[in-house]
Amino acid sequence: MNISSPPPERLVHVPLGERAYDILIGPGLIGRAGGEITARLKGRRAAIVTDAHVAPIYLEALMDSLQTDGIEAVSLTLPAGEKTKSLEHLATVTDMVLSARIERNDAVIALGGGVIGDLAGFAAGIVRRGVRFVQIPTSLLAQVDSSVGGKTGINTRHGKNLLGVFHQPDLVLADTSALDTLSEREFRAGYAEVAKYGLIDKPDFFSWLEKNWREVFAGGAARAEAIAVSCQAKSDVVVEDERETGRRALLNLGHTFGHALEAATEYDSRRLVHGEGVAIGMVLAHQFSARLNLASPDEAQRVEAHLKTVGLPTSMNEIPGALPPTEKLLEAIAQDKKVKSGKLTFILTHGIGQAFVADDVPSSEVLGFLEEKRPK
């Protein structure tokens, strides 16, 4: 991975046949969005969905660029935060998109983090049974994960992401300079997903991150490189298994434990954000694999050390406030969508870069392990 003289902009192509699309990665893309969109989409109308944190910083530049290139755009600014991924807000977005007379070739544009991307993507997937969709992810998590792959969705009282559709974007513009205004905590949370790609099947990338993480945080070429490698990794998995029936489950490394912890902290972002849950979850997945004699404990330690170095939490002890009883945590795991007819499915590993899907993990093992690892 030579990053000495990188091209100013990276392109990852997601080869999904008639649903193929480009991901552009580089600084300043928001200001050039109009040109990139008109080069690829037929429609000349757009409905932008964004949130109250992002709008004041980036909406004007985006609107100006669209106008310059002859795209008639309207925008809707929603409250920031996970609660916005609701049926009520979906109704608001679809109503706005229909009012804007968006037709099949016109676009819904998501300008924001994963929350806005998931919500706006869902709306784009159901208005007129599918209109064009452009992702302009502004959080690191959205740039390396949620904006790629076509999963969209909202939360219900029954759980997270329980309603949604697969609707691939037609273009992803990952403006790396937009991450400069992201809080450090959110940047770190997104970084957990970057590290995840190394841990799944790219041991060299994980080593590279161990050496270069400071540059990734600082911005510039290393950041674009890390994002491009991540998008390519996600794209590879998605292309192999677009509708998550098999291999795509690997992307859930760290997520089974992570989701249980998010549920245990009642999705209170003051206590835990998604990427932090994933960081702890990835460490737990490596430790659990070691306990099952699938991997060496050294590997778990190396994962823990790196995530700790970048400032991510790596154990349940670091979560502020009390956690529910271990049985409750297990219940949250069993209720996770990755459960098939009652059996526990986990992503385990033989070591860094050697993750695999385990279909039949005994819940007693999980219970014993969690009991040992939880705060005493």
Add this chain to the structure above:
Amino acid sequence: MNISSPPPERLVHVPLGERAYDILIGPGLIGRAGGEITARLKGRRAAIVTDAHVAPIYLEALMDSLQTDGIEAVSLTLPAGEKTKSLEHLATVTDMVLSARIERNDAVIALGGGVIGDLAGFAAGIVRRGVRFVQIPTSLLAQVDSSVGGKTGINTRHGKNLLGVFHQPDLVLADTSALDTLSEREFRAGYAEVAKYGLIDKPDFFSWLEKNWREVFAGGAARAEAIAVSCQAKSDVVVEDERETGRRALLNLGHTFGHALEAATEYDSRRLVHGEGVAIGMVLAHQFSARLNLASPDEAQRVEAHLKTVGLPTSMNEIPGALPPTEKLLEAIAQDKKVKSGKLTFILTHGIGQAFVADDVPSSEVLGFLEEKRPK
């Protein structure tokens, strides 16, 4: 088309690759639903959605059959009528489906007409980004049209079917004896769609209907035959063009005028139901084609004569109450989804069984024609 010794049950296979499915057509299928479902689907849970007209007649028989075959089922009965295709009812359905812990391999079952099918299918398409879906259509329209092809949707204040997804059913059970309790007016309305398949590209089927329509209305072998031919015809078009980018538009024969009339009567089913609008619309499409010198006026007369014979309305004069000004009707046509970037798309014909898509119909021609045909 020899119907002298028909098999007791007809099967139409829709060959859509990994989304392929069977349509079974015959009497008594509701009472055998459990066996047909367990033979094809892995899950053993089901959530039934039905309406207040259908539930008292058929729900118990369906629940009994499911239980006999080991499927744990819950049901939700909604008000009958087009208003049920709303975002509010979609929320109710998805909440019920999630409460029932329906997973990807379990099924949502639609027991009812097109309203229930469209709504329940939409819910099945978005819960967990898609669960299994079984259509048990109980209206003629649903058996020959809406239950086949995977279009689902709801209405919004901006218009009909503006939100939805493509989500193919995994099985369609068209119980022909269930149509015995359908009102004669609803049966006739569904018959308009049956005749449509003949008019699109099956002149022999149209001739057969002219001879055998009484038997189709009476039930028995001719009814199953007409439904099977219709399902096969719809399947052929859907397989060629699953996502309606081209040829599938032919299914809209009579629908551009028909939708405008439905809008003009404010979707008041006392004045006009969908199939009646389609009947008038098909006559208008043939007359308009004759006016444009594309077809002989004799063909339009033959279409009109047959639809009149079965008791369907064939001209705007038969719609009770006043219609809006011609300009308003044209506006409704232009707002129809089949408009591409402002141009008027119509399904026109060279004669019975020779329909085609016309992409560039001048609106002045339409205006003149409507002016001539509207009630004076």
